[in-house]
Amino acid sequence: xxxxxxxxxxxxTWLFSLIIKTPESTSSIGxxxxxxxxxxxxxxxxxxxETSKEIWEGVAIEKIIAASAYxxxxxRSFDGYMxxxxxxxxxxxxxxLAIGKDGENREEAKWRLVSPTLREMYWIRGVEEIxxxxxxxxxxxxxxxxxxxxxxxxxxxxxxxxxxxxxxIYFSNLYxxxxxxxxxxxxxxxxxxxxxxxxxxxxxxxxxxxxxxxxYSLKSPDMPGGMWLKFxxxxxxxxRAIIFRDQVESWEKLAxxxxxxxxxxNISYEPFGGSHQLNKLKDEEWDDILYFxx
Amino acid sequence: xxxxxxxxxxxxxxxSGVFAGSxxxxxxxxxxxYLESSQNLAELIENKYPATDLCLMIAQDGTAVTIDYSxxxxxEIIMRNGVWTxxxxxAPRVCNLNNLVEIVLHxxxxxQISPKSGSCKTPFSIKLAKYKYVSKSYQNNLLARKYKLISxxx
Numbered sequence: 442x443x444x445x446x447x448x449x450x451x452x453x454t455w456l457f458s459l460i461i462k463t464p465e466s467t468s469s470i471g472x473x474x475x476x477x478x479x480x481x482x483x484x485x486x487x488x489x490x491e492t493s494k495e496i497w498e499g500v501a502i503e504k505i506i507a508a509s510a511y512x513x514x515x516x517r518s519f520d521g522y523m524x525x526x527x528x529x530x531x532x533x534x535x536x537x538l539a540i541g542k543d544g545e546n547r548e549e550a551k552w553r554l555v556s557p558t559l560r561e562m563y564w565i566r567g568v569e570e571i572x573x574x575x576x577x578x579x580x581x582x583x584x585x586x587x588x589x590x591x592x593x594x595x596x597x598x599x600x601x602x603x604x605x606x607x608x609x610i611y612f613s614n615l616y617x618x619x620x621x622x623x624x625x626x627x628x629x630x631x632x633x634x635x636x637x638x639x640x641x642x643x644x645x646x647x648x649x650x651x652x653x654x655x656x657y658s659l660k661s662p663d664m665p666g667g668m669w670l671k672f673x674x675x676x677x678x679x680x681r682a683i684i685f686r687d688q689v690e691s692w693e694k695l696a697x698x699x700x701x702x703x704x705x706x707n708i709s710y711e712p713f714g715g716s717h718q719l720n721k722l723k724d725e726e727w728d729d730i731l732y733f734x735x
Numbered sequence: 736x737x738x739x740x741x742x743x744x745x746x747x748x749x750x751s752g753v754f755a756g757s758x759x760x761x762x763x764x765x766x767x768x769y770l771e772s773s774q775n776l777a778e779l780i781e782n783k784y785p786a787t788d789l790c791l792m793i794a795q796d797g798t799a800v801t802i803d804y805s806x807x808x809x810x811e812i813i814m815r816n817g818v819w820t821x822x823x824x825x826a827p828r829v830c831n832l833n834n835l836v837e838i839v840l841h842x843x844x845x846x847q848i849s850p851k852s853g854s855c856k857t858p859f860s861i862k863l864a865k866y867k868y869v870s871k872s873y874q875n876n877l878l879a880r881k882y883k884l885i886s887x888x889x
Contacts, residue, residue, distance in 0.1 A: 580878065583805050584788060584843075617860045621789055621841050622801060622880065624868045679878055680803050712844060732843060734788070734804075 459538075459552065462572040463509055470505075477504045482535050484557045497555045499539035502571075503531055511573035516554060518567040522665045524554070525574075525638050526563070534558045538568060562635070562667060581701045582682040586619045586732040588657065588673075589686060592650075594731055601649050603662065612648035612659070615676075619683050619732075629659065632672035632688040634698055644668070655687050675699070686727065692719060705735040758812065758819045760784075762791070762840035762859045770838075773814050776821075777807035780840070789841035791863055792821050795834035797884030799866050802830060806877045812838070827872035827879040839863075 458471045477500045484495050506514065513527045526536065536559065538552040552568040592610055595618075600606050616623050626638045627645060639645055648661035650673065659670040674688035675695065689695050696704045709716040710733035717726070719733075757769030764784050780787045790807065793799045800821075802810065809825040812835065819835040841859040866882035 580876070583803065614855075617841070617855060617857050618843050621859065622863070624880075625871065679880075680805065 459505070459568065460570040461506070461509075462570065463511075464573070464575060475500060475505065477501070479540075480537055482537055482555065482557050484555060486561065496543055497537060497539040498541035498544075499537035499552070499555065502536045502538055502554070505538065506571065506573060509573050511575060513574045515570075515572040515574060516565050516568050517570040517572070518565050519551070519569050520567060520665060521663075522565055522567075522667060523639075523644075524563050524565050526559075530559070560635075580677075580680055581703070582677055583680045584682070584732060584734040586681075586683040587686060587727065587730055588683045589655075590728065590731055591615075591619065591683065592652075597652065601651070604649055604651060604660065607649075607651045607653070609649050609651040609657070612645050612650055612661075615683065620678050620681060622679065625678070628675075628677045628699075629670055629673065630675040630695075630698055631670050632656075632674045635670070636698070637668070637670060639664075639668070657685055708733040708735045710734075756814065756817045758814070758835060758838065760838045760840065762838075762862065763787075763842040763857050764840055770812065770819075771814075774812050775808065776810035776812055776838075777804075779812065780804075780807055784840055784842070786842040787840040788843055789859070791837075791839040791841070791859065791866075791882075792830070792832055792835060793837040793839065793862075794832040795836050798832060799863075799882040799884070800829050800832060801863070801880045801882070802826065803878065806830070806879065809877065825875050826877045827874040829870075829872050829879050829881045 458469055460467060460469050479498050480501050481496055481498050484497060486493050486495065502514075511528060513525055514531070515523060515525050517523045530536075534556040536554060536556045539555045540552065551566065554563065554565045554568060556563065595610065595614060597608050598610060599608060601609055601611070613623065620627075623641050623645075626640055629635075629637045629639065631637075644661055644663050647663055648659055651658050651660060656671070657673045659673055661669070672688055673685050675685065676683050677699075684695070692704045695701075705719055707716060708719050710730045712731050713729060722730075757771055759767060760770055760779070760783075761767035764787075768783065770779065776790070780790070788804050789801060790804075791799055791801050792810075806823075806826045809823045810830055811822045813820050813822055818833075821830055821832040821835050823830045839859055839862045841857070863882070865884060867885040869881040869883055872879050872881065
């Protein structure tokens with residue numbers, strides 16, 4: 442109780458307000474109305490070879506949304522940054538919305554997500570909105586295009602307006618073959634296992650897929666730079682997907698990352714037609730395949 | 736003159752007979768057809784358009800639903816008293832459409848027609864662009880997207 446009082450005296454608590462969205466309703470809450478215990482966590486960050494230890498104080502995110510049913514949450518900041526966390530990520534990583542650091546109030550009177558175990562790219566500043574999402578599971582796709590072959594097939598662009606001389610394609614060039622429906626959330630997986638979900642209308646309409654060496658990255662003028670993705674490995678929408686084979690170690694690892702309940706054994710492929718065991722196709726055979734299905 | 740009239744009459748009667756109780760199947764296919772009797776959707780597609788991987792079913796009231804090929808076997812296209820309906824028990828309930836008027840098919844690799852163009856359109860995409868997304872439904876790991884007509888331009 443004493444701790445509450447100190448915090449309330451030192452900071453204008455009305456600044457720490459949050460919009461909580463559920464499929465049924467939208468509400469706004471303030472720190473003072475939350476009446477939740479403050480929690481301390483310690484983080485270690487390495488910057489230019491030096492490790493710095495920081496003690497953060499804030500409210501456990503689990504407590505804020507405890508009364509609601511959800512599979513995943515989306516956090517949005519005032520500047521358009523957005524991250525998603527699954528229920529498991531929240532449960533496993535001691536995630537708090539911090540208001541103080543090292544015994545002092547943070548300079549900006551806004552929530553910041555902090556966790557001792559989540560990578561810094563998740564530490565979203567200036568959180569204004571939390572959206573609770575149900576049914577966030579990834580469907581097992583039934584059709585997968587091979588990105589390197591498909592981009593070669595439709596023709597890579599020598600330059601993309603707004604991106605200098607970078608080679609690549611517009612995200613919308615994946616329409617209508619790979620993704621005949623450009624609507625709703627697209628799931629992205631990068632080589633190092635980061636999974637992001639971006640809404641097409643909000644973030645991807647003007648996005649580009651840039652090629653550098655043999656890897657591809659996603660950029661969009663509608664996203665803050667921190668949301669851009671390097672080393673794209675996989676993109677999925679509904680039951681259709683495109684895979685960047687050079688960035689994927691194995692089908693089993695991909696299945697684990699995406700929480701598929703199985704890896705398809707036998708596939709059929711196009712455009713020349715044929716079928717084979719997925720794990721037994723040789724590299725030179727993959728070169729002739731634009732997409733496969735099962 | 737008389738023979739000409741009879742010829743036109745035969746064409747008119749044939750055409751009206753065919754189209755009155757027929758359901759148009761069109762989209763990314765060389766030649767559309769008119770379905771004349773009840774049939775399972777997967778059977779229709781496997782027999783005539785095996786490359787189809789996505790389908791848009793359109794009802795007269797402006798409701799439309801997209802389904803991918805894993806849903807096709809669970810959709811029965813039924814004609815009763817000159818009225819077409821789509822019926823399913825396993826797939827999401829939004830697939831049960833009354834007064835079905837059109838089935839539009841999507842086939843892959845259509846964009847090879849104009850590989851370098853920034854915006855690539857196909858008969859399927861042109862048709863779908865007339866509809867606004869409403870919701871997504873899952874049932875038995877089967878997915879359907881529901882749409883509503885936003886324009887009556889056809």
